[in-house]
Amino acid sequence: MERSRIARDDTTRLLLAGVVTALVGFSSSFAVVVAGLRAVGATPAQAGSGLAALCLAQGIGMVVLSWRHRIPLTLAWSTPGAALxxxxxxxVGGWPAAVGAFVLVGVLVLVTAAWPRLGALVGRIPVPVAQAMLAGVLLTLCLAPVRTLASEPGFVVPVVLVWLVLLRLAPRWATPAALGLTLVLVVVDELRHGGLPGASFGHLAWTTPHLTWQAVVGLAVPLFLVTMASQNVPGVAVLGTFGYAVPWRSAMTVTGVGTVLAAPVGGHAVNLAAITAALAASPDASSDPRRRWLATHVAGWCYVVLGVASTWLAALVALAPAGVVEAAAGLALLGSLAGALRGAFVADGPREPAVVTFVVAASGVALGGVGAAFWALLAGLVVGLVLRRPTPPEPAAAATDATAPDAAHP
Structure with missing residues (x-):
């Protein structure tokens, strides 16, 4: 009897963990995705289509991966990528060129699955430079709450207060609550000035992809690098802390295919989850590590349901006064900004490469139709190369000792 009760309680925890994983993952960053898609040229309908496509792609991917491997492999959209x-x-080339860049990102992820050396090459980018580029990209949105405060205090002040209070009392729900309150305020404002948007559920808007070299260099390459360095690699590390080994080839194949399929209807990138992965993989989900995959399985189906309603949410977001949604998104990214800054400037060694990378990325200046993120990465690598000091040769005895393990393992 006691064993049966424990089993029921564990199943309930798994179901709740799955629902919470999906709700937290969706509500804490969907506004960032909508803002990002709109910034590169999507109409409100196309942005809603992209949000729905991402929900469906990652939801189905989670169901497939968790069922096949029996581990809590949680997927997500690339939030840092949306900030990018x-x-x-x-x-150059508008929204169709952006969609073409999204497709190329998916192809590059698939190449990473088939040829792991590409992932190793990405890993050779110095961590401070990669993190500084991410910090510069995030800074644009993280400044939005301050900038919007003067023009829309009636929206921003209550949202910031709710976020701050919950950050102290229930940190996990601070960002979802801030975004939820933003939507409530938008609904109230629209009811006072003309009504809400009509029902539009699950509508996917096709865009034929088109590539320009500016979109490849300025969007596809930085988006791929940000997604790999800020989502896939940390996602592997998070699962590793709970004793799970990520099946790299399988995970990259599923996320790559998901990105390619979602791109023509607006999705920018599907990848391993980093933050929300812990919600399903930790002992809070289940005391039995062998059963935690069920939490991810439930979360996957929840994302499918959320995808049906996400187009209406995107249409509602489009009605918000200028800067309000970006302000809420900026609050959502403050933690990511803090982590990126820490990764950029805590490491030993010359700080100039990271500083230059951060400044160029934060400038937002495009040269030759290519965005600042690419030039920031290039500038940081060049400065690092110039400042790199040659490694002094090791003594002969030390060299002999260092080669001994290789001799034992040919």
Missing amino acids: LVSTGAV
Whole structure:
């Protein structure tokens, strides 16, 4: 009897963990995705289509991966990638070129699955430079709450207060509550000035992809790098802390295919979850590590349901006064900004490469139709190369000792 009760309680915890994983993952960053898609040229309908496509792609991917591997492999959209879209803005070729860049990102992820050396090459980018580029990209949105406070205090002040109070009392729900309150305020404002948007559920708007070299260099390459360095690699590390080994080839294949399929209807990137992965993989989900995959399975189906309603949410977001949604999104990214800054400037060694990368990325300046993120990465690598000091040769005895393990393992 006691064993049966424990089993029921554990199942309930798994179901709740799955629902919470999906709700927190969706509500804490969907506004960032909508803002990013709009910034690179999507109409409200196309942005809603992209949000729905991402929900469906990652939801189905989670169901497939968790069922096949029996581990809590949680997927997500690339939130840092969406912030990159905001900082990049419109690319040469417009929305079709942005969609073409999204497709190329998916192809590159698939190449990573088939040829792991590509992932290793990405990993050779110095961590401070990669993190500084991400910090510069995030800064654009993180400044939005301050900038919007003067023009829309009636929206921003209550949202900031709710976020701050919950950050102290229930940190996990601070960002979802802030975004939820933003939507409530938008609904109230629209009811006072003309009514809400009509029902539009699950509508996917096709865009034929088109590539320009500016979109490839200025959007696809930085988006791929940000997604790999800020989502996929940390996602592997998070699961590793709970004793799970990520099946790299399978995970990259599913996320790559999901990105390619979602791109023509507006989705920018699907990847391993980093933050929300812990919600399903930790002992809070279940005391039995072998059963925690069920939480991810439930979360996947929840994302499918959320995808049906996400187009209406995107239409509602489009009605918000200028800067309000970006302000809420900026609050959502403050933690990510803090982490990126820490990764950029805590490491030993010359700080100039990271500083230059951060400044160029934060400038938002596009040269030759190519966005600042690419030039920031290039500038940081060049400065690092110039400042790199040659490694002094090791003594002969030390060299002999260092080669001994290789001799034992040919």
